[in-house]
Amino acid sequence: MITEIKVNSGGRGVYDITLDIEKAVKSTGLKKGIALLYSVNPLCRLITIEYDGDLIDDLMTLIDGLKAKNPYVIASIFQPSLAIPFEEGLLLGAFQQICLLDLNESSGERKVLLEVIA
Numbered sequence: 001m002i003t004e005i006k007v008n009s010g011g012r013g014v015y016d017i018t019l020d021i022e023k024a025v026k027s028t029g030l031k032k033g034i035a036l037l038y039s040v041n042p043l044c045r046l047i048t049i050e051y052d053g054d055l056i057d058d059l060m061t062l063i064d065g066l067k068a069k070n071p072y073v074i075a076s077i078f079q080p081s082l083a084i085p086f087e088e089g090l091l092l093g094a095f096q097q098i099c100l101l102d103l104n105e106s107s108g109e110r111k112v113l114l115e116v117i118a
Helices: 018-027 053-064 071-075
Strands: 002-009 013-016 032-039 044-049 081-087 097-102 108-117
Touching (some): 002 013, 002 018, 002 097, 013 053, 018 097, 018 108, 044 081, 044 108, 097 108
Antiparallel strands (some): 002 108, 013 097, 044 097
């Protein structure tokens, strides 16, 4: 079964969706498996990063410094999908969160699809 995670985005930036993913995985009742995530929007990508202001600022500065000005070219550098194992919770690093990287200039609802495999 595929679950749709909706993210209310203010536009260009990074959005922590870890709690939404954890809640959706837990609702399946499965104790161990893999959470497969896919960002539907072509200008949104999925990353794992420590969701800290300084790190997010560094990432956005890095992206802003790229010579390519077309956001679709920049989006192609990042992956639209992630596979995260879980066993009694998501198996992330101590300071790691799952985030949506939104390269859209405008705000709106973004969608991430989640499929849990045991």
